[in-house]
Amino acid sequence: MHLIFGGAYQGKLDYAKERYQLGEEDIFFCSAGETGEGCPSGPQIDLNKKAVARLEDFVLCCVRSGVEAADYLEERREEWSNTIFLCTDISAGIVPFEKELRAWREMVGRTLTYLGKEAKEVTRVFCGLPQKIK
C-alpha cells in the first residue's frame, strides 16, 4: 500500500497517475455527501480499484455517519494491501469553527496515522514535487 498525501491542489493525482500509469477507470473518487444532509449512502470505498482518491471526503462521510474511518479500513485490511491511497492533508491550518469540520480534521489525522504505519511507502507531494517520507 502506498499513501500519498499533500495539501490541496499540489498534484497528488498527477503524481500517482504518472508513477503508476493510471487511467480514470483505475481510480475510485470518494464522496462526502452534502453539508446538512449527512452522508445518506454511508462510507463507501471500492477497493477493487488500483487507487482511492479524495480519502478526506471518505473520512468526512464517516464523520457524518458516526463511523471511525480507521475501523472501517481495518475490517477490510486484506483488500487494500496493494492499494494507492490519496488524501489531502488538512492538518496544518486554523482549527475550524464548525464542529463537524473539527471532527473531520481530527479523524483525517487518525486515519493517516493508521495508514502511514501500515503503508509500504509514504509520499508527500509539495508544489508538484514528491517527497519520500517512508
Place this chain on the structure above:
Amino acid sequence: MNIFISGGCKNGKSYYAQHLAKKQALDNAPLYYIATMEPADEEDQARILRHQQERDGWGFTTLEKSSAIGDLHADFSGSFLLDSVTALLSNEMFRKDGTVDRTAHLRIAEELEQLADQSGNIVFVSDYIYSDAMKYEELTELYRKGLAWIDRALARKCDAVIEVSYGNIQLLKGDILR
C-alpha cells in the same frame, strides 16, 4: 540560479530569501527587491514598514510592482527577490473595481516563468496555504487553486525548490550552498 521558496506563515521565508538573493548578487551588479504588496489598510502599512526595516542595510533597490509583473524594467544582470507570489495573485485576481479575473493565475505563471528566463537569478517567495480543514466558498477555492497553479509552474521551472518550516530549510529540488 532561480529559486522557489514556500512554507507556512511567519516561518522565516522572507529572511532566508533575502539571504539567498544577497548571496546571488555579483559585485557591482544590482540587488533588487520586487515589492508586490498593495497596502489596503494600516495593518498592511505596518507590515510593509517592518519588512523595509528588516531589509535596511542589505543593499536592496526596491522595485514597486503590484501587478503586470511581465512589464518590469530593471538591469537583468542583477539578482532579484520577488516577495510574494501570493500578493501578486491577489492584486490581479481581485481587482480594485470589484471584478474578479478568473484566469489571472495563467497569465502570472507565464510572466514569472519569463522573468526567471530573463534574469536567471531570481528568488520567488510564495505561501503554503493548502492544509486547512475548511470547505471554502468558491472564490477562495479559486484563489487557492490559482496560487497552486503558479507554485507548481515555478517549482517546475526553478533550479531549486525549498520549503522553510520554522526556520528549518528543506530542499525538495536542486542544490544550494547554505
